[in-house]
Amino acid sequence: MKKWISVLLASVLVVALFAGCSNSESANASNDKKGDSNKVEGKLTIWTFFGQVEDMAKEFEKKYPDAEVEVKIFPGDQYQTKLLNVLQTGRDVPDIFDLERAYIDKFINSKYAANLSDMGAEALLKDYVPYVQALGRDSKGDVRAVSDHSSPGGFWYIKENAKKYLGTDNPDEISAMVDSWDKIIELGKKVNKDSNGKVHLISHYGDVYNVEAYHEKPWVKDGKLTIANSWKKNYEIQKEIFNNDVDAKLEFFSAGWGNAINDGSVVLNAMPAWAGFMVDNKDNSANDKYGLAKTPKGFYMGGTYRSIYEKSENKELAYKFIEFITSEEWQQHNLETTGNMPGLLSVYEKNLETFKTPMFGEQNILKPYYESVKEIPGMKSDKYGEEVLSKWRKVAGQGIKDNADIDEVIKDFKKEVQNSFPELKVD
Amino acid sequence: MRTSSINKSKYGFYFVLPYFIAFLIFGLVPIIFSLYLSFTKWDGFSDPVFVGLDNYARLLKDTFFFKAIGNTLIIWILSIVPQLVLALALAMILNEKFIRGKHFFRAVFYFPNIVTPVTLGVLFSLMFDWQTGSVNKFLMGIGLIDDPVNWFNSPWLSRFIVAGVIMWQYFGFNMLVFIAGLQSISEELYEAARVDGASKWDIATKITLPLLRPVLLFTFITSVIGGLQLFDAPLMLGNGPDNSTLTMVMYLFQTAFQRFDYSYGAAIAYAIFIIILFFSLITMKFSKMNKVEQ
Amino acid sequence: MKANDSIVEKSFSFSKKKTKKEFNSKSFLGKFAVYFLLIAVAFTCLLPFYSMMVTSSHANSDIARKLLLVPGSEFIENYKRLIDTVPIWRGFVNTVFITVTSTVLNLYFSALAGYGFSKYNFKYKNLLFLAVLGTMMIPGQLGIIGFFKLMDSFQMLNTYWPLILPSISNAFGIFFMKQMCDSSIPTEILESGRIDGCGELKIFHRLVLPLLMPSLATLGIFSFIGKWNDFLTPMIVLFDNELQPLPVMIAMVKSQFSTDFGAMYVGIVISVIPILIFFSMVSKKIISGVTAGALKG
Structure with a gap:
């Protein structure tokens, strides 16, 4: 027995040793890529946190058979730490790295992201969804990151459920029923009463932030924190939603939230278009089950952006890749295979009347997404936006639970902001 | 000519040398470098800029850091007191002759200690999840509660859970330490006490506990150093409502490696060091005073 | 009266x-x-x-809704989803490799230095020993930021060196081994070795190390458990997923599968079960080792 273990241990060690030593030598493998300008060849390394990039790489290789793309996926929230670490050290740096919308700003305003405008990216983004192309710009307005998709959201509902509690499953009618928060509150009270508190109209008062957040002015202007009046109004709306049990109090992306989409304890789930994997579709049980209505305002959630490393030795090839993912060809393919919404308006327009997914049956879901995605204002991300917003979420969320006065919330909020960003003026 | 013993003695120096070299490179230099960084502004995207004492001045006004100190102390006390009581009680029971299956119990009690804290943190965060966790399901199943309890929504419940996890993980280890201490108490003492007709309670309070005192103190002191560095398990359980379970080292980690404020993180590290030093000295002083009294 | x-x-x-x-x-x-x-x-x-x-053997929808008391049939499904994104077995192998090599280094150099402090007289010996004890007071996180930057300039980031090499300097190990050498290595043995013409290092390898075996086993258990659980350092110095040890992978699982509880539970099971089996096989040894270590330490 003991011998057996030691043999096993030893062999395990040997394997680990070899594997441990043979780590990435790939990034700087291909220096000699310059052939004639038409031939696309060489090897690219991409770092991402997003599994579907592998398909992107495959399609790229299909189009340019002489190119090779290595995708390294880093799941979990340690990705940005690792990325910054590798950028700092300057060794084994990928040619292309992915950035999440939440922290894109720090990276595109650093010396690590190449200026894509100089490489011609403005032309690629001419027909883009306004908010998508704006987010990839640095503080001077140059493009330093691009995305191949937009991520609009809407109310997803189980049709049967909607018929029962809202009296209809027609998307346009439902959209009209919930085109303002006041209407949502009134309707939510009714749903709550009709179901004896078992079913709620929306999943969480946080939906208000998700929808309103990117219609607001930036939090920080000229080094000063500004709290728009609309945030105060939103706070009161949220309190009313919370206190009247309009929401099921299931936090965004919590387990119960995921469950509610499937079991119907929430009538209208505010979901981004990419969240289809949350639906339990075993044996196609979800086919034709859902409908899609518009939220009071258009909203989007998340987004994966791609930058080229400034000192990459494969910049040309990397730019080819960027060109590829901003092309109709790829975005059409991506829409068809994964249902991810395109970044190009033209791809939206081409598929408006034809695109359907099994889950939503006969509904043309591109339409509501298209309409809302167009109305989201294009804003540059800034250093503070996301972090300040998340602080507001946190403090206001606590205030709502404690039924606190708005002035108290603002006081706590300022304290939190000042603490993280001592350089800001908060008063 | 020198004698052989002096000649050999330099080998002793060579033998301890690797330690000092390794400590210099991997211990001391990073510590000094951290000190330098704590006087700079450095976010990882550009080079460090010297700013003097700015980070420390910021630290003195940082209410979150003070909150983190408070949280760490609260969680530590919440976990150490019941942990030592339970460990001591179990050690004394398992030291009794009539108990069967001693080894089994020791092994089972010790087991949580060898499971990775990160794993425990994730496991407990899942079990106490208010929507899907088994704890709520169980409590509702036996009818103790009607609606699920949102554990991590209350600052004190969250702290109790974090403290509970820590206690659960370490009581077995402390129990083994106490058993070792108990076994070193001479059997003759007990024998003599029994001849004198002392009850079990008397033996426990008049003989065992006083003799076990050094071991208890040792455990207490080492747990100060360990307890103030609480990190992995609480990290997995989250910051808690109103940052109520944010510990000092978590704050260091989040500042330096999630918000990339490396230089401020270095200042926090030094502050933590001073706090730990302070509390270690207090406990040591306290334990010395006790010894003198005896 | x-x-x-x-x-x-x-x-x-x-x-x-x-x-x-x-x-x-x-x-x-x-x-x-x-x-x-x-x-x-x-x-x-x-x-x-x-x-x-x-x-871990149930589907997500059941985990969310029911109290589960008996095993279900979804383990393989959950496992597949987990394995798709997180190479958890790889993490297991990595952890074993890091832990074993560090423990070996730690034991060897602790024994060597402990023996040096115990059996030789050299200049500033007491001062140096005090210095060793003093370093025990320093919390591990103090130098972590500088450590990261320094490893960068050594070009050691994303390798196992920063995880393994520091094991050479373990103050507790030296303290412990010195006590052990004081009590269980008779000086006569060393003298007899010298008379036989052995070099000092050879005496250590041939005569001292075998005598220290029981104490090494005790120290080894402590070192092994400590290293096995190491989380902060690998998370900071390693970038490649393939190189990550188990605790980091588990943290990764937690943030990646925020709503996929089945997969998360499977990840935890994988991180616990092998230790459980190993522990139940050698628990006697481990427990007596820890007990002995607690007493001497």
């Missing part, structure tokens, strides 16, 4: 009798209570692990 004495005596003997009697009649109940406590604590120690195993 006399009467007083007898009263005291009487009452004393009376109370003595009473306690004895009570003890006999209560001894069953007492034992019952003691065993009840033991079993209850044992139960709370094992229950989370049982719950984890059962839950």
Whole structure:
């Protein structure tokens, strides 16, 4: 027995040793890529946190058979730490790295992201969804990151459920029923009463932030924190939603939230278009089950952006890749295979009347997404936006639970902001 | 000519040398470098800029850091007191002759200690999840509660859970330490006490506990150093409502490696060091005073 | 006076009798209570692990809705989703590799330095030993930021060196091994070795190390457990997923599968079960080692 273990241990060690030593030598493998300008060849390394990039790489290789793309996926929230670490050290740096919308700003305003405008990216983004192309710009307005998709959201509902509690499953009618928060509150009270508190109209008062957040002015202007009046109004709306049990109090992306989409304890789930994997579709049980209505305002959630490393030795090839993912060809393919919404308006327009997914049956879901995605204002991300917003979420969320006065919330909020960003003026 | 013993003695120096070299490179230099960084502004995207004492001045006004100190102390006390009581009680029971299956119990009690804290943190965060966790399901199943309890929504419940996890993980280890201490108490003492007709309670309070005192103190002191560095398990359980379970080292980690404020993180590290030093000295002083009294 | 004495005596003997009697009649109940406590604590120690195993074999929708007491049939499905994104077995192998090499280094150099401090007289010996003890007071996180930057300039980031090499300097290990050498290595053996013409290092390898084996086993257990659980350093110095040890992978699982509880539970099961098996095989050794270590340390 003991011998057996030691043999096993030893062999395990040997394997680990070899594997441990043979780590990435790939990034700087291909220096000699310059052939004639038409031939696309060489090897690219991409770092991402997003599994579907592998398909992107495959399609790229299909189009340019002489190119090779290595995708390294880093799941979990340690990705940005690792990325910054590798950028700092300057060794084994990928040619292309992915950035999440939440922290894109720090990276595109650093010396690590190449200026894509100089490489011609403005032309690629001419027909883009306004908010998508704006987010990839640095503080001077140059493009330093691009995305191949937009991520609009809407109310997803189980049709049967909607018929029962809202009296209809027609998307346009439902959209009209919930085109303002006041209407949502009134309707939510009714749903709550009709179901004896078992079913709620929306999943969480946080939906208000998700929808309103990117219609607001930036939090920080000229080094000063500004709290728009609309945030105060939103706070009161949220309190009313919370206190009247309009929401099921299931936090965004919590387990119960995921469950509610499937079991119907929430009538209208505010979901981004990419969240289809949350639906339990075993044996196609979800086919034709859902409908899609518009939220009071258009909203989007998340987004994966791609930058080229400034000192990459494969910049040309990397730019080819960027060109590829901003092309109709790829975005059409991506829409068809994964249902991810395109970044190009033209791809939206081409598929408006034809695109359907099994889950939503006969509904043309591109339409509501298209309409809302167009109305989201294009804003540059800034250093503070996301972090300040998340602080507001946190403090206001606590205030709502404690039924606190708005002035108290603002006081706590300022304290939190000042603490993280001592350089800001908060008063 | 020198004698052989002096000649050999330099080998002793060579033998301890690797330690000092390794400590210099991997211990001391990073510590000094951290000190330098704590006087700079450095976010990882550009080079460090010297700013003097700015980070420390910021630290003195940082209410979150003070909150983190408070949280760490609260969680530590919440976990150490019941942990030592339970460990001591179990050690004394398992030291009794009539108990069967001693080894089994020791092994089972010790087991949580060898499971990775990160794993425990994730496991407990899942079990106490208010929507899907088994704890709520169980409590509702036996009818103790009607609606699920949102554990991590209350600052004190969250702290109790974090403290509970820590206690659960370490009581077995402390129990083994106490058993070792108990076994070193001479059997003759007990024998003599029994001849004198002392009850079990008397033996426990008049003989065992006083003799076990050094071991208890040792455990207490080492747990100060360990307890103030609480990190992995609480990290997995989250910051808690109103940052109520944010510990000092978590704050260091989040500042330096999630918000990339490396230089401020270095200042926090030094502050933590001073706090730990302070509390270690207090406990040591306290334990010395006790010894003198005896 | 006399009467007083007898009263005291009487009452004393009376109370003595009473306690004895009570003890006999209560001894069953007492034992019952003691065993009840033991079993209850044992139960709370094992229950989370049982719950984890059962839950890992159910579909997400069931985990969200029901209290699960018996195993289900979805383990393989959950496992597949986990394995798709997180190479958890790879993490396991990595952890074993890092832990074993660090432990070996730690033991060897602790024994060497402990022996050096114990059996040789050299300049500033006491001062140096005090310095070793002093370093035990320094919390691990103090230098972590500088450590990261320094490893960068050594080009050691994203390798195992920063995880393994620092094991050479373990102050507790030296302190522990010095105590052991003081008590269990007779100086005569060293003299006899010298007479046989062995070099000093050879004496250490051939004569001292074998004698230190039991203490090395004890120290080894501590070192092994400590390294096995190491989380912060690898998370900071390693970039490649393929190189990550188990604790980092588990943290990764937690943030990646925020709503996929089945996959998360499977990840936890994988991180616990092998230790559970290993522990149940050699628990006697580990426990006696820890007990011995606790006493001497």
